[in-house]
Amino acid sequence: MSKALTIFDTTLRDGTQGEGISLSAEDKLKIAKKLDQLGVHYIEGGIPGSNSKDIEFFDRVKDLRLNAKITAFGSTRRKNSLAEHDANLQRLIDSGAQATSLVGKSWDFHVHTALQTTLEENLAMIYDSIAYLKQHGLEVMFDAEHFFDGYKNNPEYAVAVMRKAEEAGADWLVMCDTNGGTMPHEVSDIVAALGGQIAGTARLGIHTHNDCELAVANTLSAVRSGAEMIQGTMNGYGERCGNANLCSIIPNLQLKLGYQVLEEKQLEQLTNTARYVSEIANVHMPVNQPYVGTAAFAHKGGIHVSAILRDARTYEHIVPEIVGNHQRVLVSELAGQSNILSKAQKMGIEIDPEKESTREVIGRIKDLEHQGYQFEGADASLELMLREANGELKKLFTFESFKMLVEKSAGKPVVSEAFVKLNIDGNSIYTAAEGNGPVNALDNALRKALISYYPGLNDVHLSDYKVRVLDDKEATASKVRVLIESSNVENSWSTVGVSGNVIEASWEALVDSFLYALLGQDKREGYEEIQSVERGLVNH
Incomplete structure (x- = not known):
């Protein structure tokens, strides 16, 4: 195994700049604990003092006693001022963070255009800020913004920036591909060139963005040329096209290139962590995401x-x-x-x-x-079909009919009521129930009819309901596919129904859901067979 590498996670800061991502302080604390269990070495929590959520995070994260180093993000002092008078730097010190990630300019174009100052003053801003933070005992990562663009435009100045940061005492010199436009071969060449021009008291890091869909490739190229700290986010969250995706970088480094990144037991938590972060962030995780996606294997x-x-x-x-x-x-x-x-x-x-x-x-x-059926996301319906084909199912009940009543009166909310008629063991069962919409009413009526015979259904709850139009050319007459996710205290499962009528498709998926719940119950009790249902509407 090659030398160990350092993982710097910026999901809680850079990741939250992605469109549609907003994390509360509580969300950040939950994710920080999960990242710590995964084994990342640094967790960047945000910008101290910039908003109430980040203030609360830095105040509360101390109590978690994490193994990872909590890092605060900030920028160099203002131009033509003193570091000790800079409120931003003081907030970094007061945050209680163990380390700071300090961003500064390394592209001469940005110094002149964005900062509107001289190249010499920018170097002084970098030196003064880092030296001041080091005086207060903080570990400092200097994030050289637009480093690769700066190097390609003016390599002497970009290197001078890094030398000045190292001279001031920076622990890490992080090369940032801020616009995400650098190619892997350029990254490799520039990282190697920088490594030969600094004193070596500071170690090199890499921070890439995915605007050319090369953030992972660029990170791997940088590591092979000498970078030892990898900055990125879970699931590649971040501004524009996102940051380098740690969920791909970590296994690529460890499993493909032979670097030591995480312990084996920690690496086994990668998929769970990626999906956990996705749930907390309330962002759909692509099924085809490498390594951790549901379709990856x-x-x-x-x-x-x-x-x-x-x-x-x-x-x-x-x-x-x-x-x-x-x-x-x-x-x-x-x-x-x-x-x-x-x-x-x-x-x-x-x-x-x-x-x-x-x-x-x-x-x-x-x-x-x-x-129009799709069994890839409806394993429970598939299992029922296979057991039926294998002769393992008997009739649980016979469907006779159901009716729906949806009434809307002026000034009053919509009322939905379902009437279900079944035959169970020769007994005709007729039930009615209201619900929050027609599908919920149908669910309640079916459950009401079965519950006295199968009390285990008390533990079954519908956790998700999705409808997809299969042929939008037919407009409101289109066939639809309904996917229902159900759960109990031990398990979750999905079922499917298809029809030109959304209520009929929902009924089919509902019946499969209840049947599968009873199938699982009988499995636990050791029975060899489970009775089935005659759907009565769509035989599949």
């Missing part, structure tokens, strides 16, 4: 699945569990026998590949996918 084509069943290395570049992810076999119109066998095996269902019923269920799945 998902296989759909039958030839691929057939191969991975023999040896996963045929179509997987690492063992998914190393980063806390897992292999998934998708079932769709591309599915072959291998997909079905693999899914059945994971579900604990013994399916004979030679049986006609196995070939029939494959054909059935393909036909249903053509109609």
Whole structure:
């Protein structure tokens, strides 16, 4: 294993500059604890004193006693002033942070245009600010803003900036590709060149942005040329196109390039951490995100699945569990026998590949996918189909009818009421229930009809409901697909329904949800069989 590298996470500061991302102080504290468990070395919390959330964060984070060093972000002193009189620098000192990330100009164009000062005064601003923070016992990372653009425009001055920061006592010299426009070969050459022109008392770091979708590649290039600190964010959050994605950088460095980044047990927390941060930030995580996405190790084509069943290395570049992810076999119109066998095996269902019923269920799945069903995100509905094809299901109840009443009166809210009629063990059951909308009313009425026979349904709750229009050319007459996510105290599962009527599609997904809940309950109790439902509307 090569030398150890240092991970600097700026999700709580630079990451929050991304569009649609806003974190409360409580959110930041939760994420900080999760990042600390992952094993990152520095956590940049924000800008002390800039807003009430960051003030609260720095005040409360001390009580968490994290292993990671909490870092505060700020900029060099104002031009033509004294460091000891600079309110920004004083806030960094008063924050209680163990380290500071201090940004300064390294591109002569920015010095003249943005700061509107001389190159000499900019060097003095950098030196004075770093020296002042060091006098107060803080570790200092000097973030050289636009370093690569500055080096390409005026390499002598960009290097002079870094030398001045090192002379002032900076612990780290961080090269920033602030506009995200530098190519990997340029990064490699410039980092190597800088390494040969500084004294070596400070270590090099890299901070890249993803405007050319090269932030990860540029970071890897910088490390190979001598950078030892990697700055980035979870899931690549950040302004414009985002920052360098630590979820890709960390495993690439450790698993592909042989650097020591995290302990093995910590690396196994990567996927969980990425998804946790996504949930707290309330930002959808791309399914195809490398290493940590739900589709990162998902296989759909039958030839691929057939191969991975023999040896996963045929179509997987690492063992998914190393980063806390897992292999998934998708079932769709591309599915072959291998997909079905693999899914059945994971579900604990013994399916004979030679049986006609196995070939029939494959054909059935393909036909249903053509109609608009999607089982990739509805494993519970798929499992019910496989068990039915395997002869494991009996009738739980017989559907007879349901009716919906939606009434809107002037000046009053909409009232939704559902009426459901079932036959259970020869008994005709008729129930009615109101709800917050027609689907909720239908859910309540169906639950009411079943609950006395199957009290375990008391623990089942609908946690998400999605509707997708499958053919918008038909406007309001379009066929829709309904995906329902349900959960109980132990598990969560998803079911699907498709119809030209959103209520009918919802009913289908609801019935599957309840049936799957009872299937899981009977599994826990050790029964070999579970009764099923006759949907009565759409047979699938």
